[in-house]
Amino acid sequence: MGNKVPLFNLWGKNYLSNWFCPYSKYSGNVIEDYKIRSLLNSMDKAYRWDMSSVHITRISNNIHIEIRAARPGIIIGKSGKDLEMLKSRISSVLPIRTELKIQVNPVKKPEIDAKCLAKKIAFDISKGKQYKFLIKKYIAEAMRFGIKGIKIICSGRLGGVEIARKFALAQxxxxxxxxxxxxxxxxxxxxxxxxxxxxxxxxxKGARKDNTDATT
Incomplete structure (x- = not known):
């Protein structure tokens, strides 16, 4: 079932892109959303943002981008200079008559946010740190926040071994x-x-009480 039903539908999450358009403009909007997300992930300091999610909302020619990150201050920068620079770079990949608005919101508990955890582990592994120690450390930190459980799986040539392996740990x-x-x-x-x-x-994180987005 997990391979056939989208996870956002299965667990009652909201979609990351919310808009409606005629069929003739659908492919163009999808490509623009892909360019926006690719640009945000390819920024020079993107690994320092601890970015959790990017929500894109379209109303006519207006595009509203909501970025949820553990370190919003790094994205905004001093006096908002970095945010204005980011806005100009995103505007360069969009049509000319598009009004763009960017909002940066903090993640309240990045220690139990799956996206932040996955990016932290990936960054630490790329720096050559021991994957077993990292997974145990992040699991212990997450369990202190009162969650019901956590599971982390790492796969590949972990530690530089010749044959790829998979390491899983859950609590x-x-x-x-x-x-x-x-x-x-x-x-x-x-x-x-x-x-x-x-x-x-x-x-x-427990049982859902309603169908709203339960991300932190």
């Missing part, structure tokens, strides 16, 4: 097929000298 309960459960999931890729390593993170 608590992580029901991946319970629709009522509030599961936060994310995937990240670490670039090492031996090749690419994949990191998957599941965070079980």
């Amino acid at each position: 608590g309960s992580v029901p991946r097929h319970t629709i009522r459960a509030d599961i936060d999931y994310s995937l990240a890729v670490a670039e090492t000298n031996s090749g690419l390593c994949g990191i998957k993170v599941w965070v079980h």
Whole structure:
């Protein structure tokens, strides 16, 4: 079931892009959204942002981008200079008559945000740190915040070994097929000298009370 049903639908999450348009403009809007997300992920200091999610909302020619990050101050910069520079770079890949608005909101608890955790682990592994120590450390930190459970899987040529392996560690309960459960999931890729390593993170925050977005 997990391979056939989108995870956002399965766990009641909101979509990351919210807009409606005629069929003739659909492909163009999808390409623009892809360019925006690719540009944000390829920024020079993107690894320092601890960016959790990017929500894009379109109303006519207006585009509203909401960035959720653990360190919003790095994105905004001193007196908002970095944010204005980011806005100008994003405007360069959009049509001329598009009004762009960027809003940066902080992630309240990045220690239990799956996207932030996956990116942190990927960044540390790419720097050559021990993956077993990292996973145990981040799991211990997350469990202090009262979550129900967490599971982390790393796969690839971990530690520079010749044959790829998979290392998984979990604590608590992580029901991946319970629709009522509030599961936060994310995937990240670490670039090492031996090749690419994949990191998957599941965070079980308890039972959902409604269908609203339960991200922190």
